[in-house]
Amino acid sequence: MEDSSTLRLLSVFLTLELLSLSNGTDSAKLECPIRITPDTMVMQYKSETQNATCTPTSDSVPNVDKIFWQGLQGKGTDNTVWFVDTHKDWNERPVCYANFQGIETCHKTLNFILYKTPDSVRIQHLDNSSSVVENGELQLQCDVINVAPAQNLRIHWYRGNETLKTGPMQMTRCWTDNDTNCNISMIRSPVNVSFTVSITLNRNHSGADFRCEAQLDLGPGGPDPPPNMMSSPLSITVFYKPTINTTKLPKTIPVFRGYPEELVCEADGHPPPTIQWLYSSDKAPHELEGKLTVSEAGLYNCTATNDVDSTVHVVVVILKEDYLPLIAGFVAVTVVAISIVFLFIYSIYYKNTKMRRYSLKNPKLSTHDGNVAHNGWDLPLPMTKLS
Numbered sequence: 001m002e003d004s005s006t007l008r009l010l011s012v013f014l015t016l017e018l019l020s021l022s023n024g025t026d027s028a029k030l031e032c033p034i035r036i037t038p039d040t041m042v043m044q045y046k047s048e049t050q051n052a053t054c055t056p057t058s059d060s061v062p063n064v065d066k067i068f069w070q071g072l073q074g075k076g077t078d079n080t081v082w083f084v085d086t087h088k089d090w091n092e093r094p095v096c097y098a099n100f101q102g103i104e105t106c107h108k109t110l111n112f113i114l115y116k117t118p119d120s121v122r123i124q125h126l127d128n129s130s131s132v133v134e135n136g137e138l139q140l141q142c143d144v145i146n147v148a149p150a151q152n153l154r155i156h157w158y159r160g161n162e163t164l165k166t167g168p169m170q171m172t173r174c175w176t177d178n179d180t181n182c183n184i185s186m187i188r189s190p191v192n193v194s195f196t197v198s199i200t201l202n203r204n205h206s207g208a209d210f211r212c213e214a215q216l217d218l219g220p221g222g223p224d225p226p227p228n229m230m231s232s233p234l235s236i237t238v239f240y241k242p243t244i245n246t247t248k249l250p251k252t253i254p255v256f257r258g259y260p261e262e263l264v265c266e267a268d269g270h271p272p273p274t275i276q277w278l279y280s281s282d283k284a285p286h287e288l289e290g291k292l293t294v295s296e297a298g299l300y301n302c303t304a305t306n307d308v309d310s311t312v313h314v315v316v317v318i319l320k321e322d323y324l325p326l327i328a329g330f331v332a333v334t335v336v337a338i339s340i341v342f343l344f345i346y347s348i349y350y351k352n353t354k355m356r357r358y359s360l361k362n363p364k365l366s367t368h369d370g371n372v373a374h375n376g377w378d379l380p381l382p383m384t385k386l387s
């Protein structure tokens with residue numbers, strides 16, 4: 001029994017030496033034969049306290065001289081059990097050290113995070129206005145109040161229910177009651193932080209609701225799903241210049257003499273545009289609610305104007321003769337002409353039939369044979385006979 005334990009001790013010793021050689025001089029990088037239970041502690045602010053225990057790994061470990069926690073502000077003790085104070089242990093970086101007989105001191109770090117979900121998450125437009133002009137830049141700011149640790153924050157932006165794809169996260173400001181410009185990669189206690197994003201909007205986004213969401217990404221050992229908080233929505237109106245509907249108002253419009261045409265000028269824009277028709281003063285069209293009734297050739301300009309811009313659409317009205325009566329007249333003349341031709345043909349035919357009757361009477365008289373006369377009626381009449 002004694003022999004085997006001595007052997008085991010020797011083997012552990014050798015392993016440590018070898019690791020030490022291959023790894024260079026830093027013994028901190030060795031697999032230190034101690035165990036921290038649990039090895040990860042992700043604790044919520046003001047949650048129930050827990051302890052972390054540091055012990056030598058099983059029985060295969062050489063004689064321990066000393067094992068203790070360090071990196072605990074004012075609490076560096078020989079105690080192998082550490083109780084976290086979830087009210088204020090923001091800056092603790094607990095490290096367990098161990099001295100073994102004949103080996104250098106080695107240590108392990110407890111993966112510890114004390115986190116606090118935000119008191120609030122607010123979204124605002126940097127201009128403080130609730131509107132933006134189309135294709136203009138919209139700068140939104142997301143303020144996350146009283147959150148820790150700020151470097152684990154992930155911000156998501158939403159337009160309606162759709163996620164906005166943004167570039168790398170842009171943290172613009174970090175502040176506390178004491179420090180107006182803190183460094184979030186250094187500070188682990190609760191801070192206020194602001195993030196901004198720049199987006200361009202088009203008319204389709206008018207009235208869109210924007211929201212930002214702060215998520216604490218605490219890694220493995222953290223709560224699943226990660227804690228997150230959504231801001232209330234911010235509604236943004238997009239102003240855009242008028243667009244005249246050219247489907248309803250083509251560039252060129254023919255007007256038949258005597259038949260006035262209605263020109264409909266409709267424009268889409270925000271704020272809703274006002275419609276104005278411009279035409280030379282000698283024209284006298286009738287105008288009503290954006291609709292212009294024209295009967296004269298010329299240029300008619302529809303102008304749609306709103307606060308953003310104005311758009312002009314020029315309509316060329318060309319006068320056309322009304323060919324309908326002409327066509328009708330032509331058709332009537334043709335019909336009359338055809339009728340006359342038919343009458344003429346008929347009259348000729350009628351005359352000839354009469355003549356044939358006369359020519360048939362003669363043979364009837366000469367032969368005195370009713371049958372011959374009957375046959376004569378049945379035969380197709382040879383035209384030569386008639387002429």
Ligand SMILES: *[C@@H]1O[C@H](CO)[C@@H](O)[C@H](O)[C@H]1NC(C)=O
Pocket residue numbers: 050051052081
């Ligand atoms: C440490 O916590 C564990 C459970 O988390 C518990 O079983 C153990 O009793 C605690 N140790 C001390 C010394 O309170």
Ligand SMILES: *[C@@H]1O[C@H](CO)[C@@H](O)[C@H](O)[C@H]1NC(C)=O
Pocket residue numbers: 126127128
């Ligand atoms: C926006 O409003 C905040 C307070 O509500 C004010 O501090 C800030 O100066 C305003 N910004 C602009 C650009 O008006």
Ligand SMILES: *[C@@H]1O[C@H](CO)[C@@H](O)[C@H](O)[C@H]1NC(C)=O
Pocket residue numbers: 161162
């Ligand atoms: C967003 O909401 C609209 C209706 O409000 C719905 O049609 C659409 O599928 C939703 N999109 C997502 C990604 O949820």
Ligand SMILES: *[C@@H]1O[C@H](CO)[C@@H](O)[C@H](O)[C@H]1NC(C)=O
Pocket residue numbers: 145146175176177178190191192
């Ligand atoms: C965050 O800002 C609010 C005011 O907006 C302030 O009352 C609070 O003390 C700040 N919190 C921290 C941790 O600085």
Ligand SMILES: *[C@@H]1O[C@H](CO)[C@@H](O)[C@H](O)[C@H]1NC(C)=O
Pocket residue numbers: 176177178189
């Ligand atoms: C802010 O300063 C006060 C005293 O000036 C101090 O008590 C407090 O701990 C400080 N807070 C932080 C977060 O540094």
Ligand SMILES: *[C@@H]1O[C@H](CO)[C@@H](O)[C@H](O)[C@H]1NC(C)=O
Pocket residue numbers: 183184185186
């Ligand atoms: C914040 O701290 C990190 C780590 O010390 C440092 O690299 C970085 O330059 C600091 N940033 C600022 C803005 O001071």
Ligand SMILES: *[C@@H]1O[C@H](CO)[C@@H](O)[C@H](O)[C@H]1NC(C)=O
Pocket residue numbers: 202203204
């Ligand atoms: C707005 O949406 C319509 C239909 O979804 C699309 O055809 C049009 O191109 C969009 N306009 C802009 C400026 O993106």
Ligand SMILES: *[C@@H]1O[C@H](CO)[C@@H](O)[C@H](O)[C@H]1NC(C)=O
Pocket residue numbers: 245246247248268
């Ligand atoms: C233009 O008018 C036509 C006909 O009424 C309509 O179908 C179309 O949707 C309109 N286009 C726009 C952009 O409003």
Ligand SMILES: *[C@@H]1O[C@H](CO)[C@@H](O)[C@H](O)[C@H]1NC(C)=O
Pocket residue numbers: 278279280299300301312314
């Ligand atoms: C209408 O617009 C055309 C082209 O912009 C311009 O030449 C013409 O003078 C305008 N007519 C009126 C009456 O404004």
